[in-house]
Amino acid sequence: xxxxxxxxxxxPLVVAFVLTFIATPLVIALAKRFNLIDDPxxxxxxxxxxxxxxxRGGGVAIAAGIIxxxxxxxxxxxxxxxxLLAAAFAVIxxxxxxxxDLSPYLRxxxxxxxxxxxxxxxxxxxxxxxxxxxxxxxxxxxxxxxxMLGKDNIILLADLIAVIWIVWTMNMxxxxxxxxxxxxxxxxxxxxxxxxxxxxxxPLDEANLITAKLSFITAGAALGFLPFNFPKAQIFPGYGGTxxxxxxxxxxxxxxxxxxxxxxxxxxxxxxxxxxxxxRISTGHSPFRGDRGHFxxxxxxxxxxxxxxxxxxxxxxxxxxxxxxxxxxxEKFYAFLALTIVVVGGLLWLSLFTDKNENNRIAKx
Numbered sequence: 242x243x244x245x246x247x248x249x250x251x252x253p254l255v256v257a258f259v260l261t262f263i264a265t266p267l268v269i270a271l272a273k274r275f276n277l278i279d280d281p282x283x284x285x286x287x288x289x290x291x292x293x294x295x296x297r298g299g300g301v302a303i304a305a306g307i308i309x310x311x312x313x314x315x316x317x318x319x320x321x322x323x324x325l326l327a328a329a330f331a332v333i334x335x336x337x338x339x340x341x342d343l344s345p346y347l348r349x350x351x352x353x354x355x356x357x358x359x360x361x362x363x364x365x366x367x368x369x370x371x372x373x374x375x376x377x378x379x380x381x382x383x384x385x386x387x388x389m390l391g392k393d394n395i396i397l398l399a400d401l402i403a404v405i406w407i408v409w410t411m412n413m414x415x416x417x418x419x420x421x422x423x424x425x426x427x428x429x430x431x432x433x434x435x436x437x438x439x440x441x442x443x444p445l446d447e448a449n450l451i452t453a454k455l456s457f458i459t460a461g462a463a464l465g466f467l468p469f470n471f472p473k474a475q476i477f478p479g480y481g482g483t484x485x486x487x488x489x490x491x492x493x494x495x496x497x498x499x500x501x502x503x504x505x506x507x508x509x510x511x512x513x514x515x516x517x518x519x520x521r522i523s524t525g526h527s528p529f530r531g532d533r534g535h536f537x538x539x540x541x542x543x544x545x546x547x548x549x550x551x552x553x554x555x556x557x558x559x560x561x562x563x564x565x566x567x568x569x570x571x572e573k574f575y576a577f578l579a580l581t582i583v584v585v586g587g588l589l590w591l592s593l594f595t596d597k598n599e600n601n602r603i604a605k606x
Contacts, residue, residue, distance in 0.1 A: 250436070253314045253454050254461035261306030261465030265299065269469070269476050272296035277339045279477055295474055297339035299466055300481020304332040306462035307488065314454055321451075323362025324491055327355045328484050331411070335481025345529040348480060349412070355487060356407035364494050365396055365403045372501065372574035406500060407490040413514040414486035414507065418478055420537045422471025422551040425463040425478070427558050428485040431506045432460035432492065434562035439496040441566070452495040459488045472548055501573040506562040508577060509536065509554055512584040536584070539591035 272278065273296055280294040308325050315321055334351040337343060368377040380399040418424045436456030439449045463485060469475045478485070493503035504511055513536040518528045526532075533542070540550045561580070568576060 250440075250453060250457055253310055254457040254464075256313060257306045257310035257458040257461030258465040260309050261302050261462045262468070264305040265302040265466055265469045265476065268298055268302040268305075269296050271301075272298045272339075272476065275340070277336070277479070279339075279479075296476045297479035298336055298481060299470065299476045299478040300332045300335045300484050302476075303462045303466050303478065304328055304481065304484050306465055307458055307484070310458045310461065311455060314458070315451055320362045320364060323359055324364065324455075327358035327362075328487060330358065331355045331484050331487050332481040335479050335483060338480040343480075349408075349529070352408040352411050352483070353404060355411070356404040359407065359491055360400045360403050364491055365399045366406065366494055366500070367396065367399050369500060370570035372570050374571075403494060406494070407487060410490035410493075410503070410507075411483040411486040413510055414489065415480070415483045416514055416517070416535060417510040417537070417554065418482055419535055420541070420550045420554075421474045421547045422467055423537060423547075423554050424482060424485060425467040425470055426551060426555040427507060427510065428489060429460045429463040429467070430555060430558040430562055431489050431503065432456045432463065434506045434565060435489070435492045435496050435499065435503065436460065438499055438502055438566060439492075449496070452492060455488075455495070456492050459485070459492065471551060501570055501577070502565045505565045505568075505573050505577050505580070506558055508561050508580045509557045509584055512581050513588065516585055516588050534592065536588060536591075539588070539595055542595045543591065 277296060277298045278294045279297050281292060282294075307328060311321065311325060331351070334343075334348065334355075338348055367381045368379045370376075371378050380402055381396055382398070384396050414424060414428065417427055433456065436453045439453040439456060466478070470478065489503060489507070493499050496502075517535060520534060521528050521530055521532070532538075537550050537554075540553070545553075561576075564576060565573060
């Protein structure tokens with residue numbers, strides 16, 4: 242196989258961008274037609290910071306760009322079919338939630354179904370590089386005969402880790418939708434990083450080329466949606482926006498279990514999500530209970546606007562993406578630990594020196 246040209250990799254990104262850019266105004270019109278509107282006057286949720294009714298359902302436009310571009314540039318096989326099927330299912334659940342505000346527990350259960358679909362398609366974590374030593378940690382030993390849907394065996398630990406990773410990434414990145422443009426920007430940078438990494442070591446490998454194309458398609462779709470989500474959002478991703486986290490989680494696996502790279506480039510929302518879960522549980526609340534304690538909420542309370550906060554997140558992701566491409570697995574592990582200390586320190590400082598009145602100010606502008 243010949244080395245792929247820049248055009249072969251760049252064109253899928255451009256097409257996904259154009260398709261999503263065209264689809265988004267159509268989705269906005271449909272959201273208004275079918276009342277998929279997030280109205281802060283009627284939708285009482287403590288994490289809401291917007292002040293005017295705004296269409297939801299942006300995940301549909303993102304999915305349209307990803308699915309259409311994937312079918313145009315990549316041959317359909319079982320793995321791609323299951324990946325796109327799971328993506329479509331995630332968006333359908335997202336649209337239902339945008340319309341009916343489903344139970345968070347039902348949404349969470351649907352995430353496991355999404356992850357199970359791609360696991361049946363062969364997307365699983367067979368190994369990871371040992372971050373504290375040499376060699377790899379294998380998860381392929383314990384297998385259970387399955388013999389359905391083209392899957393011979395359930396690789397118990399590998400499939401379980403893949404499912405947990407996908408569900409975690411879907412929810413973690415979805416929590417980074419509190420500020421306009423925040424999530425699409427992070428997703429685009431993360432996808433481009435994974436795409437570059439997919440080609441870095443084995444550019445002649447067909448599987449890596451497919452993963453790179455999927456990564457750039459995902460980035461293109463995120464970028465195509467971004468102009469309508471930032472700076473003053475014409476539409477929100479809605480719960481269907483979990484397709485972004487889903488694609489990034491699956492791509493990290495497809496690129497050779499580069500979970501450490503994905504964790505590092507998405508480091509700020511990752512640490513924020515872990516801190517949020519620990520904070521909620523330690524105060525006797527459900528981890529699903531929304532509040533104004535996320536990093537972006539605290540920055541809003543300190544007077545930063547959407548532009549500034551989104552740029553902070555994008556800058557961290559871009560910097561960490563460059564770092565991730567230059568470090569070994571062990572170095573990525575220590576870099577993530579250092580990032581954790583910095584972000585947790587910032588969260589604690591902001592939490593301690595942001596009183597409730599200052600935090601609630603963002604809801605009264």
